[in-house]
Amino acid sequence: MIRIENVSKIYKVKERGGDEGDFYALKDVSLSVEDGSIYGVIGRSGAGKSTLIRCVNLLERPTSGRVFIDDTDMTLLDGQALRAARRKIGMIFQSFNLLSNRTAYRNIAFPLELNKRSKKDIDARVREIAALVGIDDKLDHYPSQLSGGQKQRVGIARALANSPDVLLSDEATSALDPQTTKSVLALLRDINKKLGLTIILITHEMNVIKEICDSVAVIEAGEIVEEGAVMNVFTNPQKSITKELVASVMNTELPDSFANLNFTQERSSESADVLLQLSFFGDIAAEPAMERLIRAFDVSVNILVAHIDHIRNMPYGTTIIQISGDGRDEALESLLNMRLKVEVIGYVSRSFRITG
Numbered sequence: 001m002i003r004i005e006n007v008s009k010i011y012k013v014k015e016r017g018g019d020e021g022d023f024y025a026l027k028d029v030s031l032s033v034e035d036g037s038i039y040g041v042i043g044r045s046g047a048g049k050s051t052l053i054r055c056v057n058l059l060e061r062p063t064s065g066r067v068f069i070d071d072t073d074m075t076l077l078d079g080q081a082l083r084a085a086r087r088k089i090g091m092i093f094q095s096f097n098l099l100s101n102r103t104a105y106r107n108i109a110f111p112l113e114l115n116k117r118s119k120k121d122i123d124a125r126v127r128e129i130a131a132l133v134g135i136d137d138k139l140d141h142y143p144s145q146l147s148g149g150q151k152q153r154v155g156i157a158r159a160l161a162n163s164p165d166v167l168l169s170d171e172a173t174s175a176l177d178p179q180t181t182k183s184v185l186a187l188l189r190d191i192n193k194k195l196g197l198t199i200i201l202i203t204h205e206m207n208v209i210k211e212i213c214d215s216v217a218v219i220e221a222g223e224i225v226e227e228g229a230v231m232n233v234f235t236n237p238q239k240s241i242t243k244e245l246v247a248s249v250m251n252t253e254l255p256d257s258f259a260n261l262n263f264t265q266e267r268s269s270e271s272a273d274v275l276l277q278l279s280f281f282g283d284i285a286a287e288p289a290m291e292r293l294i295r296a297f298d299v300s301v302n303i304l305v306a307h308i309d310h311i312r313n314m315p316y317g318t319t320i321i322q323i324s325g326d327g328r329d330e331a332l333e334s335l336l337n338m339r340l341k342v343e344v345i346g347y348v349s350r351s352f353r354i355t356g
């Protein structure tokens with residue numbers, strides 16, 4: 001378990017008058033990361049993401065607060081003890097940070113050399129880890145001879161060389177195209193599972209969170225403004241920044257075909273049907289739920305929109321339905337009691353039809 005407790009990081013900055021002032025890059029940040037989970041921190045540029053992740057391995061020393069990895073308070077360590085603790089924490093970067101005058105093999109070997117391992121041990125470990133990340137055929141290549149995705153795989157192999165418990169990822173996919181991003185994220189998920197590795201990753205891209213994270217924290221101006229399980233945050237975002245981020249990767253907007261239709265917020269005699277948006281997790285299919293409604297209540301149900309998205313590998317469905325008939329209020333009430341998120345979009349007249 002990693003616990004960040006009330007961490008603040010203050011930089012001394014020159015203010016306009018020439019005096020020194022305090023700038024809070026992090027302000028009273030607390031969060032905890034379960035062993036074996038993938039924890040994402042998302043925020044805009046300058047929000048404090050890199051500062052936060054660098055406080056975990058003490059590349060930045062917090063101005064106040066504590067950072068625990070299991071029972072070790074990292075902020076109390078320095079010198080040899082800090083170096084030993086850091087060996088259990090790998091790190092990867094947006095710009096890969098490979099040594100250009102060393103081959104892939106010797107980049108991966110580098111932390112093992114620093115750790116004074118024997119040549120034979122190093123060779124075995126380099127080959128093992130290179131196979132795991134899928135670059136065993138590129139070991140004699142120099143970084144300049146590798147693609148971005150291959151470079152990041154070397155970066156990951158190097159970070160894993162000393163068998164760390166924790167991997168810190170600072171925008172590791174931000175320099176990669178979408179397809180390569182997907183494959184590197186799949187690799188991170190794979191090593192998380194295979195090695196039981198805890199991963200903290202920071203990103204400004206919500207699709208990275210959506211693809212692989214278990215939990216997410218949203219950071220703004222040095223403060224965590226929202227935090228929780230990815231499923232909860234995606235289906236029930238609270239803060240406006242979070243809502244924007246979720247909307248950027250989920251189809252939560254009404255389809256264009258709805259734009260010109262007159263549905264009203266209040267029910268009148270002409271607009272008697274209710275238009276609902278239902279969202280649901282897992283494999284609750286829309287049709288059986290609708291059939292149940294029709295059977296149980298005196299209603300007819302028209303499915304106007306249905307699509308399935310995925311958060312991690314969990315299906316997340318969104319359906320827009322129109323309910324008419326005398327039983328619609330009871331039907332609505334029963335829907336509200338199901339494991340669904342139900343939103344009333346508005347009321348429409350019975351002749352309402354979607355046109356493509």
Ligand SMILES: Nc1ncnc2c1ncn2[C@@H]1O[C@H](COP(=O)(O)OP(=O)(O)OP(=O)(O)O)[C@@H](O)[C@H]1O
Pocket residue numbers: 011012013023025043044045046047048049050051052204
């Ligand atoms: N050494 C420093 N001295 C003064 N201010 C700093 C220092 N390092 C970072 N900052 C400031 O702290 C804030 C947070 O920086 P940080 O690098 O953590 O942001 P970030 O969220 O990683 O941004 P990006 O997405 O652009 O990488 C920024 O406003 C930055 O200018």
Ligand SMILES: [Mg+2]
Pocket residue numbers: 049050051
């Ligand atoms: Mg950064």
